[in-house]
Structures are given as C-alpha cells and as structure tokens.
Amino acid sequence: MPARLSPTAPATGVPAVGGTGLRADAELNRRRVLDTARALFVSRGIDVPMATIARHARVGVATLYRRFPTRDALVTAVFSDELSVCRASMEEALADDDPWRGFCRTIESVCASQAQDRGFSDAFLSSFPDMAGFERERRRIEEGFAEVVRRAKAAGRLRQDFDLSDLTLVFMANQGVIGDARTAPAASRRLVAHLLRSFETGRAEPARPLPPPAPLRLGRSHRAPER
Known part of the structure; x- marks a missing residue:
C-alpha cells in the first residue's frame, strides 16, 4: 500500500511521509535501499557488501549508513x-x-x-x-x-x-x-x-506419496547464477 503523505513539512517545503518521520524523498531512498538489499540478499546471500547495495540502490554509501548504521540493522529491517x-x-x-x-x-x-x-x-x-x-x-x-x-x-x-x-x-x-x-x-x-x-512413528495409515523428484544430476553444481 502506498505511503500516506502528510501535509508539507514545516521549514522545508518538502512533503513528509506519515508515520516515518522522514521527508518524502528520504522515505523513497529508504524504500529503494530496502528493496535493493532484499533482492541482493535473496540472490547472493546476506554477505553482499554494503557499498554494493548502495550502488545498486543509486544512493551514496553515507546515505545508506545514515539510515542503517550496521549490516545487522539492514538485515533486520529487510x-x-x-x-x-x-x-x-x-x-x-x-x-x-x-x-x-x-x-x-x-x-x-x-x-x-x-x-x-x-x-x-x-x-x-x-x-x-x-x-x-x-x-x-x-x-x-x-x-x-x-x-x-x-x-x-x-x-x-x-x-x-x-x-x-x-x-x-x-x-x-x-x-x-x-x-x-x-x-x-x-x-x-x-x-x-x-x-x-x-x-514419523506409530503410522496408522500408508505413507503419503513422495512429491515428484527434481531434475537433478549427481555432481551438478547448485550455485545460483551470477547476477
């Protein structure tokens, strides 16, 4: 659901996003960082460098650390x-x-x-x-x-x-x-x-059929493709 915009923030002239305490542009940056971090965590794991996340999110590294001071804070938010x-x-x-x-x-x-x-x-x-x-x-x-x-x-x-x-x-x-x-x-x-x-123990009925096997071959690498 899109964020609800509050009236224009005093002294800045920039709309603030209700409930976050951030200006609209800052909230958009935060959302972009979270979405980007999630996509990278899913495809590469949680050890992706913070600088890589910032680059993909098109924000400065300083901006990233201002919102999420540590990797743990970012992982928790994501x-x-x-x-x-x-x-x-x-x-x-x-x-x-x-x-x-x-x-x-x-x-x-x-x-x-x-x-x-x-x-x-x-x-x-x-x-x-x-x-x-x-x-x-x-x-x-x-x-x-x-x-x-x-x-x-x-x-x-x-x-x-x-x-x-x-x-x-x-x-x-x-x-x-x-x-x-x-x-x-x-x-x-x-x-x-x-x-x-x-x-399972004490089974009183026949075991459920196994799901169909995946098309795997012994010795095949299962690493996720590079992005």
Missing part, C-alpha cells in the same frame, strides 16, 4: 515481515488440533519459504548478537517450534529421539538443495517429504 510470517506459522501449528499435522505443516512452510528466499534462510540460520529485536523474535519462533515438537511427541506421532536441534539440521539440509532457483521448489518438497517420513 526481513522483519518474514519473521512475522514465521511466527504466524508457529501459532497456526499450535492452534491445530492434530499435533502431527501442525508439525508437518510448519516444516513444509518454513522450508518452502527457504526455497524461495535465500536471504531469509541465511539470516534465520545466522546470529546477530547486536540486534535484540531480531534475536527476540527468533527466540519466540524457536520456543513455538519446541512446543510443536513436544505436542507431536506426546501424540505418539513424532519419534521420541527427535531433538529440537534437528530442526536446524532440516533447514541446513534444505538450504543445501536450493542453490538452483529452477529446481529449488521441487527439490525442497521432495527432501522435506523424505525427512518427515523418517521422523
């Missing part, structure tokens, strides 16, 4: 919406009256997001000790995961030897098959189906 979506996924799983279904949907949802968004995957699996907001939100998500796991075990559907840290292994494994954007969704779905099948 992926705040995804963290909210992740938390919503946890809440839906906890509200599901079938603990195993909630567990499966959570894994499938997060891994599908990973397959579409490499930058968020890198951010979620990394540590940002200086960004309290990001870490606090991630801890909430991890606590939600822990409860989803506990309920699935209590229902007798998830292996008792499944450890919460195995979730990180799942996301790391999924990250390993999504290097090629053309095959990432199919490869991710099949990997997750294999993993969920191995985690």
Whole structure:
C-alpha cells in the first residue's frame, strides 16, 4: 500500500511521509535501499557488501549508513515481515488440533519459504548478537517450534529421539538443495517429504506419496547464477 503523505513539512517545503518521520524523498531512498538489499540478499546471500547495495540502490554509501548504521540493522529491517510470517506459522501449528499435522505443516512452510528466499534462510540460520529485536523474535519462533515438537511427541506421532536441534539440521539440509532457483521448489518438497517420513512413528495409515523428484544430476553444481 502506498505511503500516506502528510501535509508539507514545516521549514522545508518538502512533503513528509506519515508515520516515518522522514521527508518524502528520504522515505523513497529508504524504500529503494530496502528493496535493493532484499533482492541482493535473496540472490547472493546476506554477505553482499554494503557499498554494493548502495550502488545498486543509486544512493551514496553515507546515505545508506545514515539510515542503517550496521549490516545487522539492514538485515533486520529487510526481513522483519518474514519473521512475522514465521511466527504466524508457529501459532497456526499450535492452534491445530492434530499435533502431527501442525508439525508437518510448519516444516513444509518454513522450508518452502527457504526455497524461495535465500536471504531469509541465511539470516534465520545466522546470529546477530547486536540486534535484540531480531534475536527476540527468533527466540519466540524457536520456543513455538519446541512446543510443536513436544505436542507431536506426546501424540505418539513424532519419534521420541527427535531433538529440537534437528530442526536446524532440516533447514541446513534444505538450504543445501536450493542453490538452483529452477529446481529449488521441487527439490525442497521432495527432501522435506523424505525427512518427515523418517521422523514419523506409530503410522496408522500408508505413507503419503513422495512429491515428484527434481531434475537433478549427481555432481551438478547448485550455485545460483551470477547476477
């Protein structure tokens, strides 16, 4: 939704954007930086140099650092919406009256997001000790995961030897098959189906069919194409 413009800012004659405290031109620069950073994080990962982001966004490096003093601040701003979506996924799983279904949907949802968004995957699996907001939100998500796991075990559907840290292994494994954007969704779905099948116990019905395999070949490089 477009930003709502407030009346002309006093003393400057430049319209200010409601809710941000920034002049309209400054807000446009900020939005351009965020959009550019997101595109670069997704295609190249979160280690893209800040100077590269500034150049692609067509702003000065000083302007970039004035809005986002550190890379952590920029990463947090770029992926705040995804963290909210992740938390919503946890809440839906906890509200599901079938603990195993909630567990499966959570894994499938997060891994599908990973397959579409490499930058968020890198951010979620990394540590940002200086960004309290990001870490606090991630801890909430991890606590939600822990409860989803506990309920699935209590229902007798998830292996008792499944450890919460195995979730990180799942996301790391999924990250390993999504290097090629053309095959990432199919490869991710099949990997997750294999993993969920191995985690399940006390199955009272035949296993769900696996999704169709991705067109992969052994030894093929899965690096994302250079941009």
